[in-house]
Amino acid sequence: EVQLLESGGGLVQPGGSLRLSCAASGFTFRTYAMSWVRQAPGTGLQWVSAISGSGGSTYYADSVKGRFTISRDNSKTTLYLQMDSLRAEDTAVYFCAKVTTTSCYGLRCSMDVWGKGTTVTVSS
């Protein structure tokens, strides 16, 4: 069974840092690009970042560029999101998601498997 399990969320003060992890299982992790998508309380979905299967290409939403860093360890089948200089508007549930096909390199992708999400709250 294909599974994604996020961890690392929590309460952090503005300006602080958090590192999210997403443990993947049930598929050949290295052959699929992966994404992070977030959902602020009571609102819709926002794409945050994506990374190619090899990790050689990364992509970011303008709202997080320069503050967030996506990475992956294919030997550990784990996806990461390092979040620095956090702001109140980064408060959200963060989902990791697997892209639908191996031919998708990261950006032009639908996402067919999602984790349950991890909650990040930025507040003093």
Added chain:
Amino acid sequence: EIVLTQSPGTLSLSPGERATLSCRASQSLTSSYLAWYQQKPGQAPRLLIYGASSRATGIPDRFSGSGSGTDFTLTISRLEPEDFAVYYCQQYDSSPPTFGGGTKVEIK
């Protein structure tokens, strides 16, 4: 970036009825790279449709997607009790990928 506008905001229907959800893009999706997701409270989104009209694995055939250019539609032919949820469209035709604001399908 491409803005997706979903309508209506809320759709009140009874089980067994047909649901028609609309997603309009601010620019033409030249490759019809449009997906539909279902989300229930406290759960992750679930992919229903990709490439505007291809059903994802395990999705019942009462769900169908259509459209091209700037106008796309998700149709649920006969609503089952488990179909009452929020539905989002997503374009991945151009960067950055964007989502619509959602349509809530509620029990009338």
